Amino acid sequence: MKANSVDGNVGQELRPEAWAWHLLGLVNPLLVLVGNLQGGLWTGMALVLTFGMGPLLDVLLGRARQPRPPRSTGRPLEMLLFVHAGLHFVVLATLIYRAAHDGAAWTTWGAALSTGVSSGVSGIIVAHELGHTRPKSFSWWVARTQLLSVLYLHFTTEHNHTHHRHVATRSDPASARRGESLWWFVARTIPGQFWDAAQVQ
Structure with missing residues (x-):
């Protein structure tokens, strides 16, 4: 991709x-891990x-004037998915430790919320990528295990069989x-994906 200069x-x-x-x-899962332990x-x-910091940096840095071309997958990126997957389960273990140590204190709730955010990234998003691999392969099983840990096991079934076929x-x-609010979309998509996965099965 060629970048156009000002002139x-x-x-x-x-x-x-x-x-x-x-x-x-x-950074996020590691920060959650440290927080849960400390x-x-x-x-x-x-x-x-x-x-806080993420959205602020997003606003301050702004958009790139010339977007870069997408990066094709490669071994370092594939290995990074497995690092995220491993960290996900370590973070879950540290949440259990924090809950056992602090009981129902506010720190446990803070750890739970932080772990939930981390699980969205290192759990669901990474499982989404690994779930595109051949069924029953090692990567596929890692994806399924991650989704099971966040109670979203139906995702690979719905995503690969319904979403890919009828996208948008x-x-x-x-x-x-188009024009759908975030909250209406959430209320529609979660039961809708469960239903579609059940139909595939």
Whole structure:
């Protein structure tokens, strides 16, 4: 992809970002892990990062003037998925530790919320990627195990058999409709995906 300069001339060719930038995705689960082990205010640091610093940096940095071309998959990125998968279960274990240590204290609730956010990234999103692999393969089983841990096991069935076939149509509960509010979409997509997965089975 060629980048246009200010004067309209074609500039240097843009390349996909280096895979090492994706290591930043590990900051959240690692912060949750530390917070769950340390307790106290640390249990909420991942929430501050996700809902405070993250959006703030997004606004301050703005959009790229020239988007980079997408990066094709490669061994480092594939291995990073498995690192996320492993961290996901370690984070869940540290949540159990924090709950056993603090009981129903606010730190346990903070750890639970932080772990939930981390599970969305290192659990569901990573399982989404690994779930695209051949059924019954090692990657597929890792994806299924992750989804089981967040009680969303139907996802790979619905996603691969319904969403991919009917993407962005009225028959696809996983796609938001034009003008649909976030909360109406959530209320429609969750039971809709369960129902479609049951129909496939």
